Amino acid sequence: MAKITSGVGTSHVPAIGAAVDKGMTAQPYWHPLFEGYEHARKWIEKEKPDVCIIVYNDHASAFSLELVPTFAIGVAPEFQPADEGYGPRKVPTVKGHPALSWHICESLILNEFDITIANEMPVDHGLTVPLSIMYDQPEEWPCKVIPLAVNVVQYPQPLGTRCFALGKAIREAVESFDEDLKVCVLGTGGMSHQLQGERAGFINKDFDIAFLNDLTANPERLIQMKHAEYLRDSGSEGAELVMWLIMLGALKNPKELYRHYHVPVSNTGAGLIILDSE
Known part of the structure; x- marks a missing residue:
């Protein structure tokens, strides 16, 4: 049978994709971020998942x-790469797994989750930057x-x-x-950031580190966090972190294998965590 063996939480900042595409990853601004990604790339090369379920948000593509x-x-x-502000990224076409996708949709809908089925859908930086x-x-x-897409x-x-309940149902x-x-x-998504208003550029490193810690130390705190708490403590776009909870719910007894956190990345706190699943 199929099995979920691991989970990854990661930011999907569009500027990260632009740095990759334009060969800027060794520049002083970007090097500390991408240096921290090397371990993750070595890990996934060894892990070799057949399928990645990528939880992300669409940005009007x-x-x-x-x-x-x-x-x-x-x-x-x-799924074709979409326009994301910099123009469509010159990355490979994303190949789906229709049989497993349809199976998940059927299982979720019969489990009383009202899922929208997308027979055609372009994918933007929210999905391609994590790849x-x-x-x-x-x-x-x-x-x-x-x-x-969430x-x-x-x-x-x-x-x-x-x-979190959706993640459990996906598992x-x-x-x-x-x-x-x-x-x-x-x-994917996050971490703390705000793109508009008087708090534009807001980053809360303490919130981000606590979030990374509690994915394994105190997940119930994160599961119960309300919209207003995200807005206050992580900025208006920090609510993207609820998508990490779908990943968390899909894992059995998650154990942290690796993490990386760096600020600033564009105008965000950028985090990455790898979790093992029994």
């Missing part, structure tokens, strides 16, 4: 305010990808409790899929 699904899963055989963080610049991505842009966003769905697959779940 696939969806607009005219249509805002709370949770949407891509079931297509492939670049983990895999650098391959000619083809070494894994199949299942995109799971609304963290238009209020009301899903609560951490719902996201149940994957483990009932009758094919021998190794699956890694990536929760």
